[in-house]
Amino acid sequence: MKKILTIGLLVLLLISGMVSLAHDDVFRIAALMPSATNDLAFSQSMYDALVAIQAELGEEAFEFTIQDSTYIVDDAAVALRDWAASGEYQLVIAHGSQYGPIVEELAAEFSDVSFAWGTRQDTFGMDNVYSYAAASDEGGYFNGVLAAHLTETGVVGLVGPIEVGDGKLYADGFANGVASVDEDIEVNIVFIGSFSDVPLATEAAETHIANGADILTGTAQMVVGPIAVAVANDVLWFGSDASQDELSEDIGVAFQIYKWEVLLLDMIANIKDGILGGEYYKLTLANEGLVMEYDKDFEASEELIAIADATIAGIVSGDIVPIPEMMEEE
Amino acid sequence: MGLDDILTASVFASAIRLATPYIFSALGETFAQRSGVLNLGVDGMMLMGAFTGFYAVYLAQQSETMSEPVSLLLGVAVALIVGGLMGLAMAFVSVTLKAKQGISGIGVYLFGLGLSELLFQQWVGTPKSVSGFPRINFPVLTDLPIVGEIFFHHNLLVYVAFALVPISAFVLNSTTFGLMIRAVGQNPEAADAMGVSVARVRFATTTIGGMLAGLAGASLSIALINLFQQNLTAGQGFIAVALVYFGGWRPWTVAAGAMLFSFVNALQLQIKVVGADIPSEFAVMAPYVITIIALVFATKRHEQPTALTKPYERGE
Numbered sequence A: 001m002k003k004i005l006t007i008g009l010l011v012l013l014l015i016s017g018m019v020s021l022a023h024d025d026v027f028r029i030a031a032l033m034p035s036a037t038n039d040l041a042f043s044q045s046m047y048d049a050l051v052a053i054q055a056e057l058g059e060e061a062f063e064f065t066i067q068d069s070t071y072i073v074d075d076a077a078v079a080l081r082d083w084a085a086s087g088e089y090q091l092v093i094a095h096g097s098q099y100g101p102i103v104e105e106l107a108a109e110f111s112d113v114s115f116a117w118g119t120r121q122d123t124f125g126m127d128n129v130y131s132y133a134a135a136s137d138e139g140g141y142f143n144g145v146l147a148a149h150l151t152e153t154g155v156v157g158l159v160g161p162i163e164v165g166d167g168k169l170y171a172d173g174f175a176n177g178v179a180s181v182d183e184d185i186e187v188n189i190v191f192i193g194s195f196s197d198v199p200l201a202t203e204a205a206e207t208h209i210a211n212g213a214d215i216l217t218g219t220a221q222m223v224v225g226p227i228a229v230a231v232a233n234d235v236l237w238f239g240s241d242a243s244q245d246e247l248s249e250d251i252g253v254a255f256q257i258y259k260w261e262v263l264l265l266d267m268i269a270n271i272k273d274g275i276l277g278g279e280y281y282k283l284t285l286a287n288e289g290l291v292m293e294y295d296k297d298f299e300a301s302e303e304l305i306a307i308a309d310a311t312i313a314g315i316v317s318g319d320i321v322p323i324p325e326m327m328e329e330e
Numbered sequence B: 001m002g003l004d005d006i007l008t009a010s011v012f013a014s015a016i017r018l019a020t021p022y023i024f025s026a027l028g029e030t031f032a033q034r035s036g037v038l039n040l041g042v043d044g045m046m047l048m049g050a051f052t053g054f055y056a057v058y059l060a061q062q063s064e065t066m067s068e069p070v071s072l073l074l075g076v077a078v079a080l081i082v083g084g085l086m087g088l089a090m091a092f093v094s095v096t097l098k099a100k101q102g103i104s105g106i107g108v109y110l111f112g113l114g115l116s117e118l119l120f121q122q123w124v125g126t127p128k129s130v131s132g133f134p135r136i137n138f139p140v141l142t143d144l145p146i147v148g149e150i151f152f153h154h155n156l157l158v159y160v161a162f163a164l165v166p167i168s169a170f171v172l173n174s175t176t177f178g179l180m181i182r183a184v185g186q187n188p189e190a191a192d193a194m195g196v197s198v199a200r201v202r203f204a205t206t207t208i209g210g211m212l213a214g215l216a217g218a219s220l221s222i223a224l225i226n227l228f229q230q231n232l233t234a235g236q237g238f239i240a241v242a243l244v245y246f247g248g249w250r251p252w253t254v255a256a257g258a259m260l261f262s263f264v265n266a267l268q269l270q271i272k273v274v275g276a277d278i279p280s281e282f283a284v285m286a287p288y289v290i291t292i293i294a295l296v297f298a299t300k301r302h303e304q305p306t307a308l309t310k311p312y313e314r315g316e
Helices: A002-024 A042-057 A073-086 A097-109 A136-150 A165-181 A198-210 A221-233 A261-272 A302-317 A324-329 B009-034 B042-063 B068-096 B101-123 B147-151 B156-174 B176-186 B188-193 B198-224 B236-246 B251-273 B280-298
Strands: A027-032 A062-067 A091-095 A114-118 A129-134 A155-160 A186-191 A215-218 A236-241 A252-258 A280-283 A290-294
Touching (some): A027 A073, A042 A236, A042 A252, A073 A097, A114 A261, A198 B009, A198 B198, A198 B251, A215 A221, A221 A236, B009 B176, B009 B236, B009 B251, B042 B068, B042 B198, B176 B188, B188 B198, B251 B280
Parallel strands (some): A027 A091, A091 A114, A114 A129, A129 A280, A155 A215, A215 A236, A236 A252
């Protein structure tokens, strides 16, 4: 009886060991996002990237868990700490610049866990923190060039969230793109002070139209309001972060799509090699982390497509610098 | 850039649109608070009204089983019913169970926030738009210079909101029901002694408050924005509660507060559009700061209803 029990125990240990080994082969990411995964903007872009990675690596090799709509930073701290303490995840992503201080604190406490956060450049000088950002000024510049060619009133409007990060970069790039075509075109920019205040963003878009804008653009998850205003007023729309063609009906022109999988795949490879952080990544048109997509209903003329292609080529080659002042600072 | 560039007709029109959900929700909250019930769940009720109103319209327009105006009226009815039910729930917890009103209100808010998000994710998925209440073109009036744009080019719910201000003032000040509400909020023992059912009045006012909060949400999702997204109200319900305090529990001054807040908000948007060199952070906080300062100095201060937040127990 004793023998049978011992053999049974050994078999169980062997099986659990095999399960554990199989378990270890799976790369797991936990990601925290400030808004819903279907916000047609910032959070959706990260969710889409994780889904794309899973499709590429396979479900047996890659798993992810998410917590979306975590706009309360204190709630974010609890989730991030739980993930880090669990030891189940090789990479913990805090997708939002507001989470930076939490990441800095947790990364010091859990030095064997790899963290990634964005959109900012700062890794806090830690070996287990990756930081990332998007050169949204590039897509902004591209959209600005096209907007300048399409406006008839000579007034274009931008609704932004808070005057920082990629929202600010996009706005500056957009304004410079417009000015590169015609400096007389008015670019009216409103930062509403919130990423999620849809009613106020809606009214900002109405204000743009009342002031003569016949083209609108914007960033962050509250742009669903301005898109609805653009549709109602038959005004062209340029988007960023994710494709918005589902909502923009026949007034959408082009969208800057964030392909976070480009940098995440590199981080995964690094972590597998034992490099837990210390690097800053940036999505650009050159590394194909940024992709410009036309709205499926938009019929661009050959001339406009040629201008668009030349703009992308110029940015990729470095002949066009969307925000020259930034380059000088760097 | 001169004053003409800033104080345009469109700014006043924008203020009227922005004020609409605040007026609905703050008037509803005024009824509840005048009877002694502090309902901090207004924002949750607005969210549920916004979602259910939107979803009813969305389904009706997708199925093409009814005309657009009928689908919109259905949306309004659903928002009113759902808001009313949430008001009833709030009344049950705070009046019947005598729970702390502040805590139960926060509970109702979180319930509305969470459930509206969950239902939206499950039933709709990504943000989708509906054909909402169109702006009305009044013969002759809409074409009038300046006043036409300011007053005569809004959707139906905007006019309903503003019409409710004198109606609410009349109900509260000049009807038997209004007298009962005020009596219950001011001195529930005396009202009870006079044969007024304190619980029944508070149930009625909290339900009315819930219905108007639901309608406030619907005014966003099927009239002003015409779509739903998680946390669509962005905390407007809490501002509505504050407006009731600052407006001294009087419908006219509550509405004036809503208009002032919305006007400063519309003004800061216009100032930014015309390119005034003001830090965006300052512009964003301006509506809150100016409204508080103006209301502190401009309105005659009223005492809050004596029995506000106090559950009533006969004989205590």
